[in-house]
Amino acid sequence: MTIKHTVLSIDTKGKGLYPFTGEIEKWLQNQAIQNGTLTLFAQHTSCSLVIQENADPDVTLDMRDFFERLVPEETRGYRHTQEGPDDMTSHIRSALTGTSLTIPIIDGHMALGTWQGVYLFEHRRVPHRRNVVAQVMGV
Amino acid sequence: MTIKHTVLSIDTKGKGLYPFTGEIEKWLQNQAIQNGTLTLFAQHTSCSLVIQENADPDVTLDMRDFFERLVPEETRGYRHTQEGPDDMTSHIRSALTGTSLTIPIIDGHMALGTWQGVYLFEHRRVPHRRNVVAQVMGV
């Protein structure tokens, strides 16, 4: 059995979904693992990892906007406000969407459906550099 | 170490939670793995996988109805509307509940609690055939 990992750096420029399916597939091709499990893990509490439709870019814009409505940026009702109105709401959005993904590897590729892509969901307003651990275990 | 996978086909008939704990346990019995990890992965962006109470069927009905209120079907506020009013909302509900589950295998069985069952949560109105990858890795 082989275990390999890398840490991807993803630069974000404000709220929204940033695709990185291609980066993961490229890295995976060099690991010589045919069957196993891939874990993706964001080392942050104000962004998240989601699988979403990779076809119509409007989907990711609608997703971003929906979370603005679901978890409105307001300081009323919050204690943790010293890091700006978008910090506590980012923690909440991160809890709602999750910071890790587990994806089966079959025949050397992620077993994604036709329309699935892997995205980092940035919840903060200003640019950030985000670290995503990718770890694969298999044979 | 052994790695095995299968793809389950689950037919859905509109929104709601569809149990498939039994199908997984049955498949697992034939894999001869005593300890390891099970990954369940839905290859779609408009349904999700959740663990929920397996006792009172009202729980799954209430769950379904709550998501109608949390993510109302309306075209106002959305760009991605050409696939019907239930498509973008399905993507959002899928992001909120997740498309993969990781469950420890102990002594040959999923380490579920007494009241836990595994469900596919269908978010679209019309019937669909859904693919769920089940992959187990262990000894």
Place this chain on the structure above:
Amino acid sequence: MTIKHTVLSIDTKGKGLYPFTGEIEKWLQNQAIQNGTLTLFAQHTSCSLVIQENADPDVTLDMRDFFERLVPEETRGYRHTQEGPDDMTSHIRSALTGTSLTIPIIDGHMALGTWQGVYLFEHRRVPHRRNVVAQVMGV
């Protein structure tokens, strides 16, 4: 390859986030696994597992309060009410935040970011004893 598991018992005293990063790290130190994957799995349908900020305790209080607003305790609109007004809402909050976490193990430690901690999110009002399965697989 080594596979080990334990079951942690976490006593909760009403709604809120209960940290258990230290307990996991302590257990992990005795498993002699340098690289692999950790699965955490709550065997319940009315609490969940989340990764959240470990610095300002106000974050966990704001998180708790937000879910009171997102999934209000009310019997109107629910069928499953015989276990109290906080039971069905707990199932929903559990579906929204998830009952399992997957965390890479690198160099013998969880690959958490600087500000990340592991929490059990209790959704019921009265005290509960919660079981969390921790399973590590690696070399």
